[in-house]
Amino acid sequence: MSVVKGLFSSSERISASEFDIEWQSIMDEYDLNSNNWFNEMFAIRDKWIPAYFQDCYLSGLMRTTSRSEGENYFYGLMTNADLHLIEYVSHFETAMEAQRFFQRKNNHDSRYTNPKIITKLLIEEEAAQTFTRTVFFEVQTEIMASMLTCYSIKVVEYDGITKFSIKDTNKDVKHFGDFEVSFMKSDCTVSCSCLRFELTGCLCRHCFYVLRMSGVEHFPKKYVSRRWTKDVVPRSASGYNTCQFPTNDANEDFKAMIRDIYFSVDYCVDRLVSNMEKLKLYRQKVKELTKDVEEETRNARPMTNTAFIGSVLGVEKRDKVTVKIPEGIRNKGSGPIKKRMIGQKETAIVNAKKGSRKYGRCGKYVDHNARTCQQKAIVSTFK
Template identity: 35%
Template sequence: MWHIMNKLPTKVGPALASDKKFIQKLKSAVYSDHLTQTEFVERWNDVIVEYKLESNPWLTEMFNKRNEWIPAYFSDIEMAGLLRTTSRSESSNSFFQHFHEGGHTLVEFYSSFESAMDKQRLKNAQDDKRSDQIPFTDTSMSIEVDAFKLYTLELYYLVREEIKAACYHTSMPDITRDNEHRYFKVKDDLLHDKIFEVSVRLSDNYVQCNCKFFFQRGYLCKHAFAALHQCGVKKIPREFVKPRWTKNALKRHSFLGSSQVDALFEKRDKKKLKRTRAWFEFHNCMNHAEEDEEKLDSFIRGLQTIASSITKDSDNNMDQGNAERVDKFIGPIPDTEISVQIPHVSRNKGSGSRIKSSREIAIEAGKRRTCSRCKLAAGHNARSCPLNKECT
């Protein structure tokens, strides 16, 4: 949808593309979330006639393709949270480029990737903690309290704006009913007193609004909240709550919160899944306890009780468990008896008695070398004989 504004200067001329009134009127016809198909055609034709663009081939072509890019033609299709592939990749690139550079080695890249993941985990934990905070309600409607209990903090702020608008900026000039439904005509002050038609099914409070806001954003509009409040509904109908934006979205994930997927896994995978669930429940309890000393004490006592029951059962099977682990590592012990003989002992290098030199043997025997000059066994030779010094 954005491409039409980018091509305006080349398709309709720079002068007309710089006209702020023309741009504003064209945007109001194209990008409005509450226009029907008939209203879009009327606004588009008004702009074309006013600025004499009937002969513009590009605008004529775009109008003929209106069912492929105008939001009014997609109002019945669920597009809440829809992202283009390029938007998702650009967002990821923008995040990771702060952690690594193009010349990094594989080891450096892995370290940078772990740092990026740690930051995301920290931000996710901080967002979960912020979502548990209790904000001040802006209206007296009980449905706002239910919205806070369901949605994350960011989504709650968006839903709260719709609830506030339902309370302060809507009125109902006409209300009718039959055996199964109540029908409302809701006048929206923020949209120039435009009238919207809302129906509420009395059996299960299923609400429908012709603005199709829920299909575009994923949460109810102010007209639906006004009709539900008029019917005395205290909670948001759960079929209009997207699980991806709730506080327990991670817990309800199929691999963590659901017990119905166990049949799809093998025995080893089931054990791994249950350990993951146990860790999740542990961290979830810690997050709820936070800094409350009483909750922490109660949590510790519960852990000690569980630990005592687990260790009591595990001590009885300790020997059996060790034997099973040994069997898995080296294999089970064979039934046949194996006789192992004592191996032959080999002498290591340097062991035993050492062969002594003739000098060591002579010294140990107390013998002295006889000098050939003085003929004395004084332990010196002719070169080192003291008579040499006397002669000099």
């Protein structure tokens, strides 16, 4: 099983055909060709092996229920089934505050601390300034590997496109052949046959090797996935929501400018927090600017809740909305349609109206049957 796990962990860097070859070699080596479970798992390999959906952008984020199970475990440490509602709410808020604390700490570390730069390359320094701390360490590992484990064995150039054949000496991938990287210098477009950027949103070591060999010093902006950047999560303390204006591509520069302003304010406050005098001067200047803005926008109408919700959802409010009752819809375990649950009190009232049942053998209106009838017991004794 450990061999199969190793093959799965390295399947992000190989093609589907190479995975099939490696799988078959393992089955032959350990005589597992007749094992039903392995045969069933191989039949559905396109649903769980990354090599089969590498061309799907950010498909490396696809996982099973491990994330929800992790959340359940985290909340299970602070809650249990014996808690009252008040206690559960208190424990739930404690768990949420713990997660918020870790998020704020990670955001602070990413924005206001500088990770150690190893290679001294400008492309690494720009990655440290752009990506969050965790993602940067992944990028830094790939940059280091591009210098230590990769080398070019063949270069072909035609029509402005340069194709590199890269040999990766990493022990986990060296037996899977070479990697082909295409590079267009005119617009700094680079793509690798391992499809790591499409899989995870981060460039691979082979692409970093080609960029370095081609004299590219700056990190290509087109390969910066916004979801991995430091400013992807808006600051809740700002009170500003980016949904207050249209979300088309024409306003991306405007959004970037807004994020830069928030970052600058947050950065200045964090730097001046230990100097009370300078912090007071900064607050005074901000108040003066705020007063000027308030005077200039005094007559501007704020966005209503309806307009705000419409801008978030991208829809307009209709004059008339018709909602039809669904027909033939029932939840699992709800019982037959148009049949409601009857309580114990109502059941007792209905049974009382029916009256007692008359037993034919003894002729009495009592609640018994042939087995519990006392008249039958007396007759049996005399017999």
